[in-house]
Amino acid sequence: MRAGEIAELLGGRLEGDPEREISEAGDLRSAQSDQIAFAAGDEASRRAAESAAGCLLIGEDAPALNGRTVIRVPKPRKAFARVLQILHPPERPAPGVHSTAVIAETAVLGQGVSIGPHVTIVGAVRIGAGTVIEAGVSIGRGVTVGTGCWLHPRVVVYHDVEIGDRVILHAGCVLGADGFGYELDASGHEKFPQLGGVRIGNDVEIGANSCVDRAALAMTEIGDGSKLDNMVHVAHNCIIGKHVVIAAQTGLSGGCIIGDNALIGGQVGMGDKVRVEPGAILGSGCGVLPHKVVPAGEPYWGTPARPLREYLKGLAALGRLPKVLRELRALQARAKDGDAE
Amino acid sequence: MRAGEIAELLGGRLEGDPEREISEAGDLRSAQSDQIAFAAGDEASRRAAESAAGCLLIGEDAPALNGRTVIRVPKPRKAFARVLQILHPPERPAPGVHSTAVIAETAVLGQGVSIGPHVTIVGAVRIGAGTVIEAGVSIGRGVTVGTGCWLHPRVVVYHDVEIGDRVILHAGCVLGADGFGYELDASGHEKFPQLGGVRIGNDVEIGANSCVDRAALAMTEIGDGSKLDNMVHVAHNCIIGKHVVIAAQTGLSGGCIIGDNALIGGQVGMGDKVRVEPGAILGSGCGVLPHKVVPAGEPYWGTPARPLREYLKGLAALGRLPKVLRELRALQARAKDGDAE
Amino acid sequence: MRAGEIAELLGGRLEGDPEREISEAGDLRSAQSDQIAFAAGDEASRRAAESAAGCLLIGEDAPALNGRTVIRVPKPRKAFARVLQILHPPERPAPGVHSTAVIAETAVLGQGVSIGPHVTIVGAVRIGAGTVIEAGVSIGRGVTVGTGCWLHPRVVVYHDVEIGDRVILHAGCVLGADGFGYELDASGHEKFPQLGGVRIGNDVEIGANSCVDRAALAMTEIGDGSKLDNMVHVAHNCIIGKHVVIAAQTGLSGGCIIGDNALIGGQVGMGDKVRVEPGAILGSGCGVLPHKVVPAGEPYWGTPARPLREYLKGLAALGRLPKVLRELRALQARAKDGDAE
DSSP states (O other): OBHHHHHHHHTOEEESOTTOBOOEEOOTTTOOTTEEEEEOSHHHHHHHTTOOOSEEEEETTSOOOTTSOEEEESOHHHHHHHHHHHHSOOOOOOSEEOTTOEEOTTOEEOTTOEEOTTOEEOSSOEEOTTOEEOTTOEEOTTOEEOTTOEEOTTOEEOSSEEEOSSOEEOTTOEESOOOOOEEEETTEEEEOOOOOEEEEOTTOEEOTTOEEOOOSSSEEEEOTTOEEOTTOEEOTTOEEOTTOEEOTTOEEOTTOEEOTTOEEOTTOEEOTTOEEOTTOEEOTTOEEOTTOEEOSSSOEETTTTEEHHHHHHHHHHHHHHHHHHHHHHHHHHHHHHHHHO | OBHHHHHHHHTOEEESOTTOBOOEEOOTTTOOTTEEEEEOSHHHHHHHTTOOOSEEEEETTSOOOTTSOEEEESOHHHHHHHHHHHHSOOOOOOSEEOTTOEEOTTOEEOTTOEEOTTOEEOSSOEEOTTOEEOTTOEEOTTOEEOTTOEEOTTOEEOSSEEEOSSOEEOTTOEESOOOOOEEEETTEEEEOOOOOEEEEOTTOEEOTTOEEOOOSSSEEEEOTTOEEOTTOEEOTTOEEOTTOEEOTTOEEOTTOEEOTTOEEOTTOEEOTTOEEOTTOEEOTTOEEOTTOEEOSSSOEETTTTEEHHHHHHHHHHHHHHHHHHHHHHHHHHHHHHHHHO | OBHHHHHHHHTOEEESOTTOBOOEEOOTTTOOTTEEEEEOSHHHHHHHTTOOOSEEEEETTSOOOTTSOEEEESOHHHHHHHHHHHHSOOOOOOSEEOTTOEEOTTOEEOTTOEEOTTOEEOSSOEEOTTOEEOTTOEEOTTOEEOTTOEEOTTOEEOSSEEEOSSOEEOTTOEESOOOOOEEEETTEEEEOOOOOEEEEOTTOEEOTTOEEOOOSSSEEEEOTTOEEOTTOEEOTTOEEOTTOEEOTTOEEOTTOEEOTTOEEOTTOEEOTTOEEOTTOEEOTTOEEOTTOEEOSSSOEETTTTEEHHHHHHHHHHHHHHHHHHHHHHHHHHHHHHHHHO
């Protein structure tokens, strides 16, 4: 693809040679003359001049790169993401059902669906057009999967789960396993049957080996556009809003409610029925006690989670503590000397 | 099923219409006239009157609900769990072995066993009567699985693992992978072979994508009635007692011993050879140093884990710290003034 | 095998009966007369005399065990690991390709490769000689797997991943899932395509249900001899050096660089682009802020991670805090009394 064509697709301003042929996207450091790279931020701008990339995506106000072919755009990183999608579209497996797949007669498959080897699809399932189901995926009865989804190998979807359009589920992720609910008893823990379901919105992506449990009675929900990283645990009856981001290894206990656009770091832990308000930010590793409300505004941090400034103040005070102890000893000594006088 | 029949099965006291037909269980908020719901606690009691549920399970001393059909029981939530089991029994797949399953000739399958598609069972395995093995499960040589178990899709059981009766293993859980043991060396880490096994008692339930490693020489054990949530890590040679509950994403290092009826929160971390006494309680997110003993009684909290009251005292002192620093400065200033006089 | 032969293989010094027949390895406590056990450390030495083991591996300077058959070696535990490998070699499945495996014609399999049931191998894959691929493994296009590897059931390898020789991947581990990268936007989070790969060195072992994400553009790397426990998360673009050990449930955010021989405990969390210097030690449960550098030498501990001594000093100060508060109150009271005089 010529640099001029790329500039046009991005709505960017080309400087240099519009005829330069670009075949791949690359990293600023290692890109070659047939590759396009991006430079965002001051440090990258400095390194851009030294890059061997044939074409560079740079900011609208970035310093000129004389003699180079560049495309100026408002957000170089974002433009680069689009270039990646154009130059390197994901290789979708061919449509069709592999002969080793076991698919119930009552399953309804949309146009252009691709079903890989060793897939199991139990009864009364609907798979939307253009969806890819890779090797070894297991889908339980009554599940609906929307259009244009991609289920990577070994995904497990239990019965009665609803999945929207353009959803990406990475390998090993499990949707709809029983929530963790028991009734304590003199004779042990009696299972509280988990009869609810799971509802996943459109454009959701869920990382490898993550788990979203089914609700006890109603629905565990993940809203449109939300993104979960690897090994995230979402317990029964959680309601996650739209465009929420949750980083790896975070765990939500039962009944948490996460507002739209919340940003949740990795290895965060939430007790039962935590409420995270829309747009709130939770730093990695923080712990939120059951029933707490995390407001938007200042990021929350630490365990128990509190506003970042408060956390930092506590941390600083803690750092001064050994010195404080010495000073207190000195004051006590003075006081004693005073007595002795 | 009629309300009167349900009351009889539960041993509860019916008020209202014994002929009312109930077909499903529901949530207090959304239940309709053919559904049964439960109300436990003060808040639920207030909401019970507004519920459209056709029948309500309420406490023996709960306020009367005139004109409604109710069943009075000692523990409404527990009774509701039983109702769920009665009205919504899990849909067991039909007995039989799917044609795509690969089962060694030396495997012995009990009566009424159900083996799903793409299952692999290697030699010298015994599966007890009525057990369900879902799609894609892999079972290694020498494994025994008891009666009435349910192995959800993609469970992996390595060789020489013993599983009791009525055990539920959720999708993606892995029993018997090698413990993490090496001998350090100038040339690197030499693997310490893991030759022991795993023994799972009766009525155990293990969550999705959890891992229970095999012992180095002896047995990693999980006692009768214990329940593990999703993504729990149990390292080699741990001995978990009976009726222990472990919430999601908790990790036990090698050789931990957990006494009967212990309650362990989510994202807890334990070092090597921790001993948790019977009935002890560990709050979510706490960290226990290697070789420590956690006694029963007061819950343990924080990192390093300590009794909850001690933890709270430390937390409160920490919160007062900035004020303390200011007061100390004031005292120092006074002392200096005193000198100056 | 006779005790004398074992001593010879280990290069150890035999005392007692060289003809004693040893058929198995066992635990010091439970070993019988046809078993070999080891005793390392003072406590074990005391217990060695009471052991019924037919042969004991003991240190070169350990007290004599009169009337017993012992083999003296510099490192009894290490020698025992070798004995385990000799007496209990892992049972490799027979070479050959199972009839249910689905393997692209373009895949190249080395000599003696064993491919289990329900395996899926997509095009342009190379599997080295002697490698074992167990049931239900899924391998994407363009993957190379070296010689003598062992992929346990249900491992998923996405496309374009390079795996060295003698690598062990435990059940459910996922290599090459997309890194977690998005471009934020008024309309939501646009996926930043993840086009890089994953490169795993020789002699690496990765635990059950662990995840190593592919790089955005370049390579996520794990160096020769490194060992990862269960449920470890390695995000895109991490570079892990040689002989690194990472315990269970630890998570590395994007672009972390871990130097050779680093030791990282369990449930550690690292922010983006953390750099861990060669030989550094990170205690279990600690949290490292983005872009931080963890030096070698003293272990790092706590959150935010700091040198162990500093952490302990802070912890001790924190423990004294309630007492300090009381003392401060006393001083303030004195000061007030002083005023009153």
